[in-house]
Amino acid sequence: MSSTDSLVVRPVSSKQDLKQFIALPYRLHGSSQLWVPPLRLERKIFLSKKQNPFFTHGEAEYFIAERAGKVVGRITAQIDRNFNEYHGNDWGMFGFLEFEDDAEILRALLDAAAAWLKPKGRDRMVGPMDFQMNNESGVLIEGFDIAPMLAQPWHPRYYQQRVEEAGLTKAMDLNMWALEIDDRDKVHPAIFAAAETARTEHGLRLEKITRRSLKKDISEDFRRLFNAAWSRNWGFTPYSDADIKGLVEEFHLVFDSRWMMKAVDQNDHVVGMALTFPDIHQVLRKMNGTVAPWTLHHYLFGRRKIDRIRVGFLGVEPESQHTGAAALLYEEHFRVAHETPVRTGEMGWILETNKAMNWAMQGMNGKLVKKYRVYEQVLAEGAEPLPAPIPWDAA
Numbered sequence: 001m002s003s004t005d006s007l008v009v010r011p012v013s014s015k016q017d018l019k020q021f022i023a024l025p026y027r028l029h030g031s032s033q034l035w036v037p038p039l040r041l042e043r044k045i046f047l048s049k050k051q052n053p054f055f056t057h058g059e060a061e062y063f064i065a066e067r068a069g070k071v072v073g074r075i076t077a078q079i080d081r082n083f084n085e086y087h088g089n090d091w092g093m094f095g096f097l098e099f100e101d102d103a104e105i106l107r108a109l110l111d112a113a114a115a116w117l118k119p120k121g122r123d124r125m126v127g128p129m130d131f132q133m134n135n136e137s138g139v140l141i142e143g144f145d146i147a148p149m150l151a152q153p154w155h156p157r158y159y160q161q162r163v164e165e166a167g168l169t170k171a172m173d174l175n176m177w178a179l180e181i182d183d184r185d186k187v188h189p190a191i192f193a194a195a196e197t198a199r200t201e202h203g204l205r206l207e208k209i210t211r212r213s214l215k216k217d218i219s220e221d222f223r224r225l226f227n228a229a230w231s232r233n234w235g236f237t238p239y240s241d242a243d244i245k246g247l248v249e250e251f252h253l254v255f256d257s258r259w260m261m262k263a264v265d266q267n268d269h270v271v272g273m274a275l276t277f278p279d280i281h282q283v284l285r286k287m288n289g290t291v292a293p294w295t296l297h298h299y300l301f302g303r304r305k306i307d308r309i310r311v312g313f314l315g316v317e318p319e320s321q322h323t324g325a326a327a328l329l330y331e332e333h334f335r336v337a338h339e340t341p342v343r344t345g346e347m348g349w350i351l352e353t354n355k356a357m358n359w360a361m362q363g364m365n366g367k368l369v370k371k372y373r374v375y376e377q378v379l380a381e382g383a384e385p386l387p388a389p390i391p392w393d394a395a
Contacts, residue, residue, distance in 0.1 A: 006067050007065060007105065007108055009063050009064070009065045009066075009108045009112040011062065012063065017062075020064060021062055021064055022040055022044060023040075024064075024074050024098050025098045032154070034154055036154070036281040036285050037284065037287075047062070047096075052131070053245065053246040057081050057240055058079055058080040058081060059079050060077065060078035060079070060131065061077050061116050062075075062076050063075050063076070063113065065099065072100045072102070073100060073108075075097050076095045076131075077092060077093070077125070078092070078093045078094070078131055079092055079122065080132060080237060086236070086237060090124075090380075091124055092124070094125055095129045095135075096128070096130055097109070099159075099162070101156075102162075106163065106166050118379050122379055122380075123379055124383060126171055127375065133235035133374075134237070136153045137174065137372060137374060138173075138349075138372025138373050138374045139153075139155055139373050139375070140153060140160070141160045141373045142370055143371065144156070149281055149308065149310040149346050150280050150281055150312070152370070153372070160373065163375055168375035168377050169376055170373055170374075171374045172235065172351060172352065172373075173371050173373050173374075173389075174348065174373075174374065175348055175351070175371055176347070176349055176350075176370035176371070176372075177346060177347045178344060178345070178346050178369040179333075179344065179366045181334050181337040187363070187364050191327050191330055191363060192327070193327075194326075195324055195327040196324075197327075198324030198325055198327060198328040202323040202324065203265060204263050204265055204271065204323060204324070204328055205263070205264055206261055206262070206263055206328055207262050207264050208258070208262075209257060209260035210257055211257065218244060221273060223244055225270070225272065225273050225315050225316070225317055226239060226313065229316060230315065233351060233354075235374070251275070254278065258339070258340065259309060259336065260274070260275055261274050261276075271317050271325050272314075272315060272316035272325035272328070273314075274311060275311075275313040275314075276309050276311045276345070278308075278342070279307075279308035280306070282305070282307075283306070305341060306342070308344050308345060309333075309345040310345065311345060311347040314329055326360070333345070349372060351389075352389055353389045
């Protein structure tokens, strides 16, 4: 336990503590017109060490900061053994960061997380991330006036200021690109030419993922593609069996077969895949964090009116990236937009170092609308801060 005057930071040790841990952002951001309240039940399940698959290969401690009996901040400290093994490092992570606008609160939270990680041999603390980089990650540094989409955090402006005042340094920026997907005329014609080449010269076709095929598609092809196409990504961790099972369950809740697709070659081999989801935040905002008879109708019927999407994953296996498979997937997004209420979407996050994907977004008339920053704090004496991010094509 660490304390500063009347400020006390302590581990979450009871159901009531966890309830307060979950409740804090509702109090901090509840008056915002942009923050979207997650379902409290979903947060409880996600934070459950018995139910979240992260805990099959990781461990974590949850902390709350209190002043005069009132919860004023929260943080987690975690270790992902799969991540450490894959990268051969001793990083620790922090996440679920929320705090009142007070430098003392943030410093005490960071100190508590670091004090938990240091005895476990961690040489640096990286975050914020909600357990893993594939979940909500980073502190919002650009795009404060744009509503967050599915699996995107939203923070008031003071978060970045306080984090950097606390001495944390930039590790990586994550980009979100907005696309006006109902206007093909603004897209570079090379995208559609490449899609035609994929069909005529490389024999690729596009197939939709169905609810019946979802488990197989995610467990086999998505897992293979993700591990191949994303393996060079900063912060990458291969999905475990438990992670994949959890993903399938999550995807069923936001499934829309019009937006989930794969590029397949003449041998029925899946060479690329796009997993795109309607922006369920437009529904969750109206549910106000509650699952009840008077809110379920928003989930059941409000989804028909959703007019934004988030492209959560779009990738092609390395040996097929010359075929135009990605363009085939892009093209289908523009086509489907004309058959649905959807007019805009966001693609990402995309690492600032991934020049190819960032250039592709520009080619589709995309606009860089949000940035999230992941930070680090060196914990071990003699450990050097991470080097500045190097673009892939300059490595």
